[in-house]
Amino acid sequence: MTRVLVVDDEPQIVRALRINLKARRYEVETAPDGASALHAAAHHRPDLVVLDLGLPDMEGVEVIRGLRGWTGVPIIVLSGRAGSADKVAALDAGADDYITKPFGVDELLARMRAVTRRAQPGDEAGPVITIGAHTVDFSTRTVTGGDHEVRLTPREWELLEHLARHPGKLLSQYHLLQRVWGPQYGTETNYLRQYMARLRRKLETDPARPRHLLTEPAMGYRFAP
Amino acid sequence: MTRVLVVDDEPQIVRALRINLKARRYEVETAPDGASALHAAAHHRPDLVVLDLGLPDMEGVEVIRGLRGWTGVPIIVLSGRAGSADKVAALDAGADDYITKPFGVDELLARMRAVTRRAQPGDEAGPVITIGAHTVDFSTRTVTGGDHEVRLTPREWELLEHLARHPGKLLSQYHLLQRVWGPQYGTETNYLRQYMARLRRKLETDPARPRHLLTEPAMGYRFAP
DNA sequence: CAGCCGCGTCAAAAACGCGTGAAGAAACCC
DNA sequence: GGGTTTCTTCACGCGTTTTTGACGCGGCTG
Numbered sequence A, B: 001m002t003r004v005l006v007v008d009d010e011p012q013i014v015r016a017l018r019i020n021l022k023a024r025r026y027e028v029e030t031a032p033d034g035a036s037a038l039h040a041a042a043h044h045r046p047d048l049v050v051l052d053l054g055l056p057d058m059e060g061v062e063v064i065r066g067l068r069g070w071t072g073v074p075i076i077v078l079s080g081r082a083g084s085a086d087k088v089a090a091l092d093a094g095a096d097d098y099i100t101k102p103f104g105v106d107e108l109l110a111r112m113r114a115v116t117r118r119a120q121p122g123d124e125a126g127p128v129i130t131i132g133a134h135t136v137d138f139s140t141r142t143v144t145g146g147d148h149e150v151r152l153t154p155r156e157w158e159l160l161e162h163l164a165r166h167p168g169k170l171l172s173q174y175h176l177l178q179r180v181w182g183p184q185y186g187t188e189t190n191y192l193r194q195y196m197a198r199l200r201r202k203l204e205t206d207p208a209r210p211r212h213l214l215t216e217p218a219m220g221y222r223f224a225p
Numbered sequence C: 001c002a003g004c005c006g007c008g009t010c011a012a013a014a015a016c017g018c019g020t021g022a023a024g025a026a027a028c029c030c
Numbered sequence D: 001g002g003g004t005t006t007c008t009t010c011a012c013g014c015g016t017t018t019t020t021g022a023c024g025c026g027g028c029t030g
Helices: A011-023 A034-044 A060-068 A084-093 A105-119 A154-165 A173-181 A189-203 B011-023 B034-044 B060-068 B084-093 B105-122 B154-165 B173-181 B189-203
Strands: A003-007 A027-031 A048-052 A075-079 A097-100 A128-131 A134-137 A142-145 A170-172 A213-216 A220-223 B003-007 B027-031 B048-052 B075-079 B097-100 B128-131 B134-137 B142-145 B170-172 B213-216 B220-223
Touching: A003 A011, A003 A034, A011 A027, A011 A105, A027 A034, A034 A048, A034 A060, A048 A060, A048 A105, A060 A075, A060 A084, A075 A084, A075 A105, A084 A097, A084 B105, A097 A105, A105 B084, A105 B105, A154 A173, A154 A189, A154 A220, A170 A173, A173 A189, A173 A220, A189 A213, B003 B011, B003 B034, B011 B027, B011 B105, B027 B034, B034 B048, B034 B060, B048 B060, B048 B105, B060 B075, B060 B084, B075 B084, B075 B105, B084 B097, B097 B105, B154 B173, B154 B189, B154 B220, B170 B173, B173 B189, B173 B220, B189 B213
Parallel strands: A003 A027, A003 A048, A048 A075, A075 A097, B003 B027, B003 B048, B048 B075, B075 B097
Antiparallel strands: A128 A134, A134 A142, A170 A220, A213 A220, B128 B134, B134 B142, B170 B220, B213 B220
């Protein structure tokens, strides 16, 4: 189920969107201002953000930048201002689409489908990988093969997904912490050590000498297919 | 350079877009109708399609479907019709964005940047250099080729990167120390001797007679491609 | 031809980062 | 509400990397 974060300070719009989106089987979170939007995004990891630019506490563009600093989640901007400069600023800050009020709900829904459709497959590299004797399917979040059943916790899934999404690429500890734990993390390398060890114990045939979940000392980690 | 295919049957719009896009250093192809648009897309493989819905020969949605049958190229739709149903149909057929006329060129350009930004990261090619039998990729920080695996430490990477960034240029010891070790360093030439020797041992075919990591006595070091 | 400077090399000390175990805190699920 | 899973936090040992010091060789210079 797609999680949507709706950021708007006008209760009636929030309410209307919530009803409409829930009817379409979206999972809806809401935030009334920029600060709580950034917080909610870090906490709930939405698959899509619908952002009203007229927020009480900060510039909409700042919210976009705050999100883009650590996540590539699709952002659709709602705005009462139809000016060209506003649109350009928001889009160049990292927004994926810009809709001016008043707008039709049908159109918003269609644009939501469009940006999520585009964002999904960008995470390339088929949704299944193999590590040692195990086959990992990200679409169903299941691990098959191996001697006995393997279950991964949410954090473990997220970390493994980020690694597997960029096969062969070196990902810095900071980068991984930002993406998996959230924007306020970046130096807690002990978390990474902990969870990499767990993934290796669960997936690698010889956890002491990993062949797929590799450490690049002082630099980061790498997934080798 | 980004290749754009502009599909429109109104010559003045095509002309205006062509001029504007060329000024922004886009490579522009044009097609006046749906059939030739599909043909041009197959032939020229554009990175982006700007598609007017009011074509003489076929429905705009059909053009989108025809493209989506075999390519994921970003599609931005231009249309005179502002109706919600039209937008939904186009977006659900596979379009990435929908702009209603009249539109500002700035907005179109911003939306073009937004959709290409999404589509880009799939096709990236990192900067690579070759030293002896080894191929060094800085984007993934990997060394391939050669007899056995080569691993570089962070300092080694940084030093090699600074050398490779200015191929053929002479870099003084002071300059390298400042860049790699930090502003408070500049006289510790023994560090450089140490690390240059290590890089040569790891990468050069004959470390005693380096062919790429060269010493310029009393002056500095040079990377020869 | 002798002296000097800079470079490559070796070796050892210091610092750093990683893996691991264990335990408390928090969240979650009946 | 109790029990279990999951997450966070801390500390220690070990291997690797970095730093540091010292030595010998070779070319340039006087």
